[in-house]
Amino acid sequence: MTGIVKRFGDVVANDSADLELAAGEIHALVGENGAGKSTLMSVLYGLIAPDSGEIRVEGRPVTFRSPVDAVAAGMGMVHQAFRLFPSMTVAENVVYRAETRGTAGLLDRRAAVRAVQELSERYGLRVDPRARVRNLSVGVLQRVEILKALHREAQVLILDEPTAVLTPQETRLLFDVLRGLREAGRTVVIVTHKLGEVLELSDKVTVLRDGRTVARLVTAETDGAEIARHMTGRAVDLEGHYVAGAPGRPALHVEGLTVGPPTGRPVVDGVSLSVRAGEIVGIAGVAGNGQVELLEAIAGLRAARSGSVRIGDHRLDGLSAGRRREAGVAYVPEDRAATGSAVAASVTDNLAIGFHRRPPLRRGWRLDGGAMRSHARQIIEHFDIKVSSPSVPAGTLSGGNLQKLVVGREMAHDAPVLLVDQPTRGVDIGAIENIHARLRGYRDAGHAVLLASAELGELMALADRLLVMFGGRVVADLARGEATEENVGLAMAGLAATATARDTAS
Template sequence: MKLELRGITKRFPGVVANDAVDLVIEEGEIHGLLGENGAGKSTLMNILYGLYTADEGEVLIDGEPVTFAGPGDAIDAGIGMVHQHFMLVPVFTVAENITLGVEHTKGLGLLDRRSAEAEVHRLSEEFGLPVDPHAVVEDLPVGVQQRVEILKALHREARLLILDEPTAVLTPQETEDLFRAMRSLKESGRSIVFISHKLKEHKAIVDRISVLRRGRIVGTADPATTSEQELANLMVGRPVGLTVDKADRETGEAVLAVRGITVLDARGKPAVDGVDLDVHRGEIVAIAGVEGNGQTELVRAITGLDPVAGGTIELLGRDVTAFGRKELLRAGVGHIPEDRNREGIVGDFTVAENLVLPMWDAAPFAERGRRRFGAIAEVAEREVDDFDIRTPSIHTTAGSLSGGNAQKVVVAREFARPLDLLVAAQPTRGVDVGSIEYIHRRIVDKRNEGAAVVIVSSELDEVLALADRVAVMFHGRLVGPFPMPVSREAVGLLMAGATPDEAMGATR
């Protein structure tokens, strides 16, 4: 299908999310959408999928104008979408999720489970998207859940597939698998709109790139002939630094001392298995690892979200093993959580309220039982400015922010208070290159000011750029930390379970 958007404009209170956007997506094309956080990418795609109605402009399919009253109409027209946040029913099986709403029925409304499952099987074979139709969705890793979303769209006969930041939550291997499936979808004549903040990915998979800035298309680029630096400059509108400046620094006392901690998963098995870790003032320890090796649980334990089953955690010599989350946050621990929607922001609260969340009932934001709105607003305005949070105002509810801007609210908040320890999990997930540059600079500043910093990231580039020492989680155990420089290859080998000798030896 050939799809054309003409003069699409969409306004929200206080912001023009899309401003007279023209865009053509050819049949059998993978079209990249690139743009800063809040540039209007998701909004434009939500219009195309019938979730939002444009204030102006039209959509044409194969030259014919179409109007969508809802996603049902878009689906009927052959458009499928995989959202930034998945929309599956967690307690249903893969097959149930895929066939939900388009169940095969035998005559009198009896569900024909068998033929639905056969169809799912056929699609998954054809496009290289392996899933177990009987598996319950909530038990599956995100990469597989995403395949389910894609299969669901294909089952509804999508000819054009919108993938909104599909790789943000994927491991490098899962990304490779997704790209392979995308190529075979393209070969079948389907079109794909691909949204990602990772410039490398646009260069690897996309045929043509359209760049959005503040709601407008500012250019198109050929990924084969445009460098990452040129792409970054085009989307941000100024030169962007893609590397981190970090001077050597003396380290100080141990801020965090973890001794032999064990954390159990929901089934009672050790997800973290006897981990020791010291982190000192003035250093960044980066923890790499393939998702699911215990790094999430390790962070949850040291930030007071989950109890430990054994071992101790000390903060500046004080035993904090039994501290709850609030106590820890007030004892000088900052946390940028991996799941910003669950632990990071409160969607119904305003941007300002979210920016002072852990301190809302303490000075200077509250005094003698009264909230001090002036103090809250002052801090909020400054943070919005410093972190370039694109929001109509500090009184806007955080739930209406774009994905990357919501992440910036969480990051800004944790930087706004004095910290001895900063624990940052996937701090730049979903964040645009300009803001990654800024967040990385602020993390290095925190370290330079004498905080101890722990970063958990599945982005090897980020790990290698920020780490003073690097460790790897594998099967619940921590290998390292090793002082930098450690090569990318060595970290990769450790992530795959090699011993330190094997990993370091192989690359010397």
């Protein structure tokens, strides 16, 4: 790809970007939020037509009018929001619209199953071809997307932030698969914000900044600091250092909270915890051990079977999410697009939500447009959200910038209790520094923060106390000094040394 230019109105998403990919390599594409990575990949997959620039495949200039053209030229893309049919089987999804059809023009199911089996064995992509897609975990869905691309004989496989939603174990499996593809002479392009992954997996690195290619590096000859410098144009602190807080009185109390279907296994099983004002309590755990449901139940988005939630002396049980918000709970959900924002609404409207029922945004019966805009401007500035104008739909923001919008809006509530789930998912390294500093500042202003994160490094950099969840229970409750990667890791695997969690509710 040479000199690719793509404008969206006033925004120059790609500003003469170059990318050269060789057969048999894993190529990392990196850059800050809004640098133009996803746009460049959409151009390569025929989803977006560039304003100018050239794509050549094996020396021949090509024009992709749609993904159909790109697929024919050997491109494959693993979408982050998976595009699969939930009620169909894995095999049906993989071969759908491909030529494996029986004489009656119907899908030849047996041939499809065979094709999937063959591919999954060849590349170590473990899936059951007969499983219904609706029942699969994210990691497996991603494997199905990869199989789909391979079935279309993709020579170049594009993955845009594939590990953002994977557990560490699933990430290991994915990397093995990608290395296998490299062995087989294919090309893998991976977009990621995790420099550790870049260094571990890739052969070459292309860095985009403000839509332009600013560096092409050989991974073995560079390091994280150099890559970060190219991305940001400055030196970045990659470590994230813990700074102790000064906790005060208990603010959030959760007692015996149980969530789940009326009969059968609860997803949150009798959890008790408390968070003090001026304290960040971290929740570690392998994804799917009840962390999401715990925060949703506290926020009032999920009914509890039993147990209670209090802020100070104020009982929240039975209150709606809206009432809990008024009582002082703000919430950053894990999924910024589906739950955290309304992608079709403007950035200004998205930032006003939750503030719209009271002054200054509300004036009598109407909303004050000027106040809404200045409210939005402030959050955009504090969180350095890259957006051409606050009136564009939130859905046009890059992934990381949408994440900053949700975090910024919820922190602006200045609520005594803040629940945060994966606050820096998809966010670039500079913005992680900023969000971490702001979370510490929020705590130091005397608020209680309950933070769930899949990044152990993030928890270590922020949490004053660390809880570990396993099977819906809190299986470890560790003071700052007690938490090590080792004992946290053991507890996450269900092997807590201190098997009985202390009841910290007071």
